[in-house]
Amino acid sequence: MKKAVWSGIVAAAGVLFLSGNAFAQVNDAKTINVTVNVNARAKLTLGTAAITFGDQDPDTVPTLTSAAVSVNVKARTTAAGSVTLTMIAGGDFDNAAGNTIDLATLTWAATGTNFVAGATSKAAAQSVGSWTGSGEQVGTNTFSLPNSWSYAVGSYSVALNYTLTAP
Numbered sequence: 678m679k680k681a682v683w684s685g686i687v688a689a690a691g692v693l694f695l696s697g698n699a700f701a702q703v704n705d706a707k708t709i710n711v712t713v714n715v716n717a718r719a720k721l722t723l724g725t726a727a728i729t730f731g732d733q734d735p736d737t738v739p740t741l742t743s744a745a746v747s748v749n750v751k752a753r754t755t756a757a758g759s760v761t762l763t764m765i766a767g768g769d770f771d772n773a774a775g776n777t778i779d780l781a782t783l784t785w786a787a788t789g790t791n792f793v794a795g796a797t798s799k800a801a802a803q804s805v806g807s808w809t810g811s812g813e814q815v816g817t818n819t820f821s822l823p824n825s826w827s828y829a830v831g832s833y834s835v836a837l838n839y840t841l842t843a844p
Contacts, residue, residue, distance in 0.1 A: 715753060717752075717753055717754050717755075717758070717843055717844060718751075718752070718753045718843070719750075719751070719752045719753075719754075719760070719841045719842065719843040720749075720751040720752075721748075721749070721750055721751075721762070721839060721841040722747075722748075722749040722751075723746060723747070723748060723749075723839065724745075724746045724747030724749075724817075725746050728743045728744075728746065728820055730822060733824055735824040735825060735826050738824055739823065739824055740821050740822070740823055740824060741821065741822045741823075741824050742819060742820070742821045743819055743821070744819070745788070745817040745819045746817060746818045746819070746820070747816075747817055748762070748789070748792065748805070748806075748816050748817060748839075749814075749815050750762055750806065750808070750815075750816075750841055751812075752811060752843035753811045753843070754810065754811055754843045755844070756811075757810065758809070758811070758844050759807065759808075759809060759844065760807065760808040760809070760810075760814075760841070760842070761804065761806075761807045761841070761843075762792075762804070762805040762806045762807070762839060762840070762841050762842075763804055763839070763842075764795075764797065764803050764805050764837055764838065764839050764840075765798060765799065765802040765803065765837075765838050765840075766780050766797045766798065766799045766835050766836065766837050766838070767799065767835060767836040767837075767838065768780065768799050768835060769799065769835065770834065770835045771833060771834070771835070772829070772831030772832055772833045773831065773832070774831050776828075776829040776831055776833070778822075778828055778833050780798070780835060781796055781797065781798065782796075782822060782823050783796070783797045783821070783835075784796045784797070784820070784822075785797070785805075785818045785820045785821070786818070786819045786821070787805070787806070787816055787817065787818055787819075788816050789814060789815055789816020789817065790808075790816070791807055791814065792805060792816035792817075792818075793805065793806060797835075797837065805818065
């Protein structure tokens with residue numbers, strides 16, 4: 678019995694010795710603060726830089742229609758920030774001889790969430806689409822122009838200026 682008591686005492690002493698400062702586990706912790714700066718940003722990508730309506734017989738093709746033009750809008754803004762896409766034309770269609778085609782006759786259809794159809798204007802920017810908050814929006818614009826016998830012969834052009842705004 679004495680042997681069992683001494684064995685217990687020796688075991689207890691060993692546990693105390695091993696759990697003392699000489700064998701204590703040491704921990705050290707540090708913190709790194711990480712900051713990410715996210716600024717407002719807007720990016721507009723159009724699927725083409727030019728649309729050409731080929732000559733057609735007005736009796737058989739009364740309306741000239743373009744292929745769909747892809748419109749890709751990317752914006753970073755506040756959660757409630759308003760993102761708008763507008764278009765304004767540089768003037769009427771005109772040619773080298775000074776003839777014109779009324780710009781208001783050029784219209785567009787739209788596909789994609791919150792993209793809108795409309796008619797071009799040289800007087801005021803027209804809405805092409807609007808969204809709230811950050812994200813990417815993808816749609817198309819398909820342009821149409823009446824094909825009239827009254828147009829003077831020539832090659833006509835006009836610049837359509839898109840503007841993407843995100844606060």
